[in-house]
Amino acid sequence: MLGRENPNGGLTRVALFAAIFISTVLIILQRGAEHNTSGVETAAQETVAPLASVLAVPLRGFEGIFSDISDRRSAFEDNKKLREEIAMLRERQARYDNLANKVARYEAILGVDTETDIPLRKIAARAIGETDGPFFRSLILNVGSKDGVKVGNPVMSTNGLVGHVINIGPNTTRVLRVSDLNSRIAVASARSGATAILAGDNSPLPKLDFINQRENWKAGDRVISSGDDGALPRGLQIGEVVRGEAGGFRVQLAAGSEPLDWVWVSPFEKLVAPPETDEETEEETDEVTVDKDRTETDVDPGETP
């Protein structure tokens, strides 16, 4: 009888070691393997979502109390700064309107369209869970495939790009944050147009890798998505270039440290490259077609095999 077994008995130890062994094997199996989200993960995500939604309301309220206190403390200074910014932005707005008119005229003359490919439609979502675990930086949103979200869609906050969708359930979505170790985004400097790859390393300041035209990058440059990888639209606000401690370039994320509550998903369709066809393949295809034609014509309809 299990109930009468000595607590120090060997059976518990055997079961314990078996559980430790299974867990260790599971961990080792993932070494070097690409992390693909499974159906079980989606199911777990969907299961915890209702509880997380309920929890999110008081938690965001609690955060709000503290942010309200600090906001009130700096209200006077903020007000002064905002007035100055409004004055400056009015002037810029006038200049921007003139430029927009000018660009529209040129576009009409040349017959080109320089519009950004950021979709105008947005799917508003609430961040109900934020996993800032030991190795992962991800979010869970309360929208899913039922709302039109697809894997790869960019997720934005009012400040800038938060990440992209990696897993969707019917009602929930998991978002890989830009700072996550597995995140790689093609970016560009808004000032010079030079490109690079923004590589997350779980730090608050992801690094710029594979920098093209290093001389065209400098601290203070605004970083936007380049759209080169076809995964994200061009022009999404990402952050600002800063010098890292080791001397390399890093990016201060625009949506880095803010508490995330409401975000939106841009239903951007990933660009698919046309199938590559080289000359040899084309020739082979032609030959096959010719052979096929010949075979078809060679066969006498009256003949029976």
Next chain:
Amino acid sequence: MTYLGIQSQKQKIWPTIVAALSLFIASATSIAGLNLFGAWIGFGFIPLVVLIIWPKRANRFVSLALVFFAGLFTDWATGGIDGQWALVFVLVWGYFRPELRSTPFAPIGLLLVWLTSCGLALVTLSVSGYLVDGIFPDFWAMGRQIIFATCLLPVFLLLRHGLAMRANDSEDW
């Protein structure tokens, strides 16, 4: 009531169910957190609080199985490395072994057990994470999680005390 210290299976069901439910709820809350003063405080260590106040009378085989699956569930819900939290949960439960606990809860002893469990979890997560991803975790973030869970420990103890007194009229539940 027990006769000569032998407990019936029926008496072990309720503590097991209550503990398992609490652990799964705590695991589900692992995906949440608080953003205070510009720092993110995750709830990742809350399930460990439930583990160290695990009922002494719970069926240990069922408990072990549930602890293991709660760990896997946490891994899936947080999108982490499969088996990582399962290993942490099983190690903490195995280190603590609730059925071997002599007194209900001596405050200093419990604090020591809690801190050792956190240390064990920290080392396990770091080593397993390094093995899979080749990097060490954000220790500051984990430190904040541990401090937050430590602050919640008395609250959980109080809840447990209330439940134990209601169900068994004794702290020794």
